[in-house]
Amino acid sequence: MSTENILCKADIRVNKKIYTIFAVLMAIFLILLILVFIPVEKYSSRNLSYTKNIFGSTLTRIELASSYPLAYHGDDLFETIISFSAVTVEALLFIIPIILGILFIIKVDKTKQCSLSLTSNGINGQKKDVFSKKLLDIPFENITSIMVIDSLIGKLCGGKTLGISSATGTVKMICVQNAQEFVDMTLAELKKYKESVSNNSTQQAVVNEASDEADKLMKLKNLLEQGLISQEEFEQKRKELISRM
DSSP: OOOOOEEEEOOBOOOTHHHHHHHHHHHHHHHHHHHHTSOOEEEEETTEEEEEOTTSOEEEEEEOOOSSOOOOOHHHHHHHHHHHHHHHHHHHHHHHHHHHHHHHHHHHHHHTTOEEEEESSEEEEEEEOSSOEEEEEEEGGGEEEEEEEOOHHHHHHSSEEEEEEETTEEEEEEEETTHHHHHHHHHHHHHHHHHHHHHHHHHHHHHHHHHHHHHHHHHHHHHHHTTSSOHHHHHHHHHHHHHHO
């Protein structure tokens, strides 16, 4: 079980007005899409009956009653192709925003299942997207930067976008209501962590140096015991080593 202390939790919430706004927009695009296929005007030309939609594009081309086979003129065929293309383009112009809008709403809705916490060891949580889920566990040693990002999606949904860069990439979390507070606390803890690492490194260096001097002192004593140096030389070197410890 984790013993990490949670120092700050990201307040991730979606502005509920966004659902109403997109529901209205989707309804408008859906109505326009339906109107593409509804005939509102009918006229005849060269033994043919045409129907047009509200946007002026030809929907149908029907042969009128005749005792002779219909002879298609080149311009009739060209007009039919152009009209069919126009209807297709019109339909796509309304279908694509509807699909994108649905994906956007799904993405925003998934945000409610996201979480982000600042702990004594780093940042953890989870990020859910439309087609993916990612668990976050970023220790302080891997965090390179953290910032508040001014994005369009953040303005639409409320809150701010939080960007966390680490050795494994960048994570962006939208709809964070307390983004600046989270960033400030993370930067403060990150500074403490770096200072702690620096102090530990300095202390370790001192310990290592003292250990080296102690080893030299032991070797010096062995030389004295073996009669390789005099007592006077031993005392002189011993004082030098002790002064450096």
